[in-house]
Amino acid sequence: MSKNLINRRVFTAGTALAAAALAAPVLRAQNRPEKTKLAIAVGGKASFYYLPLTLAEQLGYFKAEGLEVEISDFAGGARALQAVVGGSADVVSGAYEHTINLQNKGQMFQAFVLQGRAPQIALGISNKTLPGYKSVADLKGKKIGVTAPGSSTNMMANLVLSRAGIKAGDVSFIGVGTSAGALTALRSGQIDAICNIDPVMTMLEQKGDVRVVFDTRTLKGTNEVFGGPMPAACLYAPMEFLQKNPNTAQALTNAIVHGLKWLQTAGPGDIIKTVPESYLLGDRGLYLASFDKVRESIALDGVFPEEGGKTALRALASFDATLKADRIDLSKTWTNQFAARAKARFKA
Numbered sequence: 001m002s003k004n005l006i007n008r009r010v011f012t013a014g015t016a017l018a019a020a021a022l023a024a025p026v027l028r029a030q031n032r033p034e035k036t037k038l039a040i041a042v043g044g045k046a047s048f049y050y051l052p053l054t055l056a057e058q059l060g061y062f063k064a065e066g067l068e069v070e071i072s073d074f075a076g077g078a079r080a081l082q083a084v085v086g087g088s089a090d091v092v093s094g095a096y097e098h099t100i101n102l103q104n105k106g107q108m109f110q111a112f113v114l115q116g117r118a119p120q121i122a123l124g125i126s127n128k129t130l131p132g133y134k135s136v137a138d139l140k141g142k143k144i145g146v147t148a149p150g151s152s153t154n155m156m157a158n159l160v161l162s163r164a165g166i167k168a169g170d171v172s173f174i175g176v177g178t179s180a181g182a183l184t185a186l187r188s189g190q191i192d193a194i195c196n197i198d199p200v201m202t203m204l205e206q207k208g209d210v211r212v213v214f215d216t217r218t219l220k221g222t223n224e225v226f227g228g229p230m231p232a233a234c235l236y237a238p239m240e241f242l243q244k245n246p247n248t249a250q251a252l253t254n255a256i257v258h259g260l261k262w263l264q265t266a267g268p269g270d271i272i273k274t275v276p277e278s279y280l281l282g283d284r285g286l287y288l289a290s291f292d293k294v295r296e297s298i299a300l301d302g303v304f305p306e307e308g309g310k311t312a313l314r315a316l317a318s319f320d321a322t323l324k325a326d327r328i329d330l331s332k333t334w335t336n337q338f339a340a341r342a343k344a345r346f347k348a
Contacts, residue, residue, distance in 0.1 A: 044178030076148020124210030
């Protein structure tokens with residue numbers, strides 16, 4: 001082999017290594033979140049509905065992705081959404097169907113990582129004020145507690161009522177939140193029925209305060225109520241935010257999917273050790289019983305089901321006359337581009 005050929009090979013190899021060394025920082029820079037300090041608005045953070053968000057926070061997964069996240073808790077999903085629309089938060093941890101309602105109003109928001117593959121909402125009738133309840137028709141003229149007006153619990157109540165020929169104006173919806181206030185409202189007789197999430201519903205159920213008549217805490221129950229897969233809790237944000245901050249969106253998605261992966265093998269004791277003590281509402285046993293009821297409804301890998309958007313649109317259109325279903329572009333209400341990468345990375 002000639003000396004010139006050896007020199008050329010050494011030079012070529014050296015040039016390639018130098019190029020790789022120069023490219024590596026550039027690639028790392030491209031993956032670095034564009035926005036490292038973020039505000040996430042959530043409605044009812046202590047509920048199982050948002051357990052993946054809590055896990056990502058408590059286990060340090062947001063920090064591991066280079067993010068400094070501030071989570072603001074509101075009484076319900078509708079109020080959390082208002083925080084982002086008003087500019088005081090960047091991202092919502094909320095129900096997927098809000099992206100459809102927003103597009104209907106000309107505001108483009110997109111869901112980008114799924115936390116719940118079933119709504120986890122149950123409708124219970126008060127054994128105190130409606131002991132003789134026989135059918136949904138008995139709710140006409142009654143007071144129904146929801147997490148907050150306009151929230152996903154309000155949406156499900158509307159869906160159930162509409163099928164019985166009852167309009168939203170035929171009942172009184174009262175916002176009761178997702179924790180102790182909801183328990184008090186039902187037990188004191190302030191409301192006749194409650195449409196809420198866990199652990200509140202299991203606590204009321206086990207103490208004999210309510211009789212659950214519609215239940216989407218399981219995949220089977222969800223299919224019975226909605227007629228198909230119904231994406232629930234997710235992270236969603238203005239499309240403009242996602243377009244400007246794709247690496248930030250990927251980092252957020254990674255943290256949530258990391259939490260979902262952890263949850264796949266976590267036991268009840270692991271959950272108790274990880275969530276804040278206040279989430280237990282003073283009863284560890286009932287909290288764990290609630291977790292057992294909703295476990296299958298929590299997403300496995302952050303990926304949205306292909307038919308989920310159609311199910312949500314069909315449900316909303318069934319009771320909301322203002323929704324122009326034929327004008328909704330469902331492909332813009334959700335994306336799996338970030339979740340697919342996170343799923344591959346964590347083998348979720």
